[in-house]
Amino acid sequence: MTDSPPDTSKGQPAIGEAALFGMCPRCGSRTLFAGWVKFADKCSVCRLDYAKFNVGDGPAAFLTMIIGAVVVALAVLLQLSAEPPWWVHVLLWLPLIVAGVIGGLRLTKAWLLVSEYSRRAEEHRHDGSDLS
Numbered sequence: 001m002t003d004s005p006p007d008t009s010k011g012q013p014a015i016g017e018a019a020l021f022g023m024c025p026r027c028g029s030r031t032l033f034a035g036w037v038k039f040a041d042k043c044s045v046c047r048l049d050y051a052k053f054n055v056g057d058g059p060a061a062f063l064t065m066i067i068g069a070v071v072v073a074l075a076v077l078l079q080l081s082a083e084p085p086w087w088v089h090v091l092l093w094l095p096l097i098v099a100g101v102i103g104g105l106r107l108t109k110a111w112l113l114v115s116e117y118s119r120r121a122e123e124h125r126h127d128g129s130d131l132s
Contacts, residue, residue, distance in 0.1 A: 012025060012026060012118075013114075015111060019107050019111035025048070025117035026048045027048070029045040032050070033110075037102060037106055039055075053117065055112045055113050059104075060105060071093050071096060074093075
């Protein structure tokens with residue numbers, strides 16, 4: 001086993017591309033997520049540690065409010081224009097809310113992590129070794 005540098009021959013993807021496809025910001029492999037919206041611990045190809053980036057829960061709060069406002073506006077518009085039965089609203093808006101929040105979370109969380117990587121903004125861990 002050698003300590004050779006990781007293979008980054010693919011190059012770094014653009015921020016939008018990396019966010020859309022869940023690509024590692026260093027090597028471009030699609031290894032950013034370990035679940036629907038859960039980041040992997042690290043890239044399985046180049047070993048970039050994703051845990052050192054602090055994305056937080058900010059995207060979840062804003063995204064939920066934005067999608068909620070859009071869905072409520074569309075539901076009110078549909079109700080006032082067509083007056084469908086209640087189950088039509090359930091069939092329309094519930095899947096839209098779930099898909100919008102999960103898809104939006106993947107996109108915004110990935111975008112924030114890739115942006116932090118491109119700006120070299122990593123969470124600083126104080127372990128006492130950097131005392132000046």
